[in-house]
Amino acid sequence: MIGTDVSVAASLLEQGKLVGIPTETVYGLGANALDPEAVLSIFKAKNRPSFDPLIVHISDVEWISELTTSFPEKAQLLAKAFWPGPLTLILPKSNRIPDVVTSGLPFVGIRMPRHPLTQKLLSEIDFPLAAPSANPFSYVSPTTAQHVEDQLGDRINYVLDGGPCKVGIESTIVSFEIPTEPRILRFGGLDPQRIEDLIGPIKEDVSNNSNPTAPGQLDKHYATKKSILLLDSLDELRQYDPRSYYIIGYGKPDIPLSYNLSEKTDSNEMASKLFSALRLADQASQQTIVVCRVPDTGLGRAINDRLQRAQA
Numbered sequence: 001m002i003g004t005d006v007s008v009a010a011s012l013l014e015q016g017k018l019v020g021i022p023t024e025t026v027y028g029l030g031a032n033a034l035d036p037e038a039v040l041s042i043f044k045a046k047n048r049p050s051f052d053p054l055i056v057h058i059s060d061v062e063w064i065s066e067l068t069t070s071f072p073e074k075a076q077l078l079a080k081a082f083w084p085g086p087l088t089l090i091l092p093k094s095n096r097i098p099d100v101v102t103s104g105l106p107f108v109g110i111r112m113p114r115h116p117l118t119q120k121l122l123s124e125i126d127f128p129l130a131a132p133s134a135n136p137f138s139y140v141s142p143t144t145a146q147h148v149e150d151q152l153g154d155r156i157n158y159v160l161d162g163g164p165c166k167v168g169i170e171s172t173i174v175s176f177e178i179p180t181e182p183r184i185l186r187f188g189g190l191d192p193q194r195i196e197d198l199i200g201p202i203k204e205d206v207s208n209n210s211n212p213t214a215p216g217q218l219d220k221h222y223a224t225k226k227s228i229l230l231l232d233s234l235d236e237l238r239q240y241d242p243r244s245y246y247i248i249g250y251g252k253p254d255i256p257l258s259y260n261l262s263e264k265t266d267s268n269e270m271a272s273k274l275f276s277a278l279r280l281a282d283q284a285s286q287q288t289i290v291v292c293r294v295p296d297t298g299l300g301r302a303i304n305d306r307l308q309r310a311q312a
């Protein structure tokens with residue numbers, strides 16, 4: 001069921017149930033992060049492999065001292081600048097966090113989301129929320145309450161409707177496994193340039209491999225049901241007949257597009273529309289999706305990363 005009643009959501013969560021929650025990035029599938037049974041039911045509902053750890057959502061930075069054993073200086077700077085917002089920090093976990101949340105890893109991902117309804121919800125409950133994106137494992141993440149209801153409605157009790165997600169792609173993940181050497185594990189809704197402006201050059205570890213530390217790194221992820229052709233330039237779109245191909249582009253090309261992510265080629269706008277576009281493409285009559293890589297600036301790398309993995 002979809003609704004906007006925060007107290008209904010809070011009371012379900014207190015009973016150990018699952019609730020779909022709006023965040024500024026994508027919708028999450030939330031449960032009490034301190035209750036191992038509740039967390040286990042997240043994995044079941046999503047068909048998510050148990051090796052893929054969950055992000056813990058907090059409403060107040062005071063939780064950090066309870067949930068982690070250290071908070072490196074650069075992590076503090078990032079939290080201060082970008083929380084609440086599309087940033088997840090990987091920090092050493094305290095034993096308050098059940099092992100099932102982190103898939104047995106000694107580190108936990110923590111994020112303070114910006115969406116007002118979820119902030120209200122978090123302030124009404126006295127535990128943090130473990131929440132992955134609210135999609136079946138490896139499908140495109142949901143950016144509306146209806147997306148969640150369509151795919152997981154029969155497995156969850158309530159979806160808190162906070163409207164369409166403003167950022168539209170998942171959080172940027174910065175790991176502090178080595179406290180003095182932060183690394184970006186996933187490009188996401190926070191422009192990496194803003195991170196570097198604040199704490200200096202940062203390493204990247206977003207490589208594809210079969211035993212990933214962040215399974216957002218899995219080659220095949222964010223996938224549509226239809227196959228995707230990923231092109232390097234808008235000009236190449238010209239070769240595809242829009243009657244047979246669902247064509248996703250941007251800018252003002254002189255060819256018809258099935259979906260324009262942003263006429264202004266604004267990476268924030270493109271990110272906010274990306275997952276909706278892929279869902280529409282999946283439902284359209286054309287058998288194949290064609291999409292063009294976007295410029296690497298702003299949220300561009302995060303968008304290109306999603307496109308790359310969607311077509312893998």
Ligand code: TXA
Binds near residue numbers: 025055088090213215
């Ligand atoms: O924006 C977001 O981050 C959304 C909203 C709901 O907050 N959540 C999200 O969760 O994207 P999920 O589970 O779909 O992706 C979280 C990623 C996974 O790839 C997971 O492997 C990684 O975060 N992650 C979580 N805890 C980790 C840890 N301790 N070490 C390394 N990676 C971790």
Ligand code: MG
Binds near residue numbers: 132133141
């Ligand atoms: Mg996900």
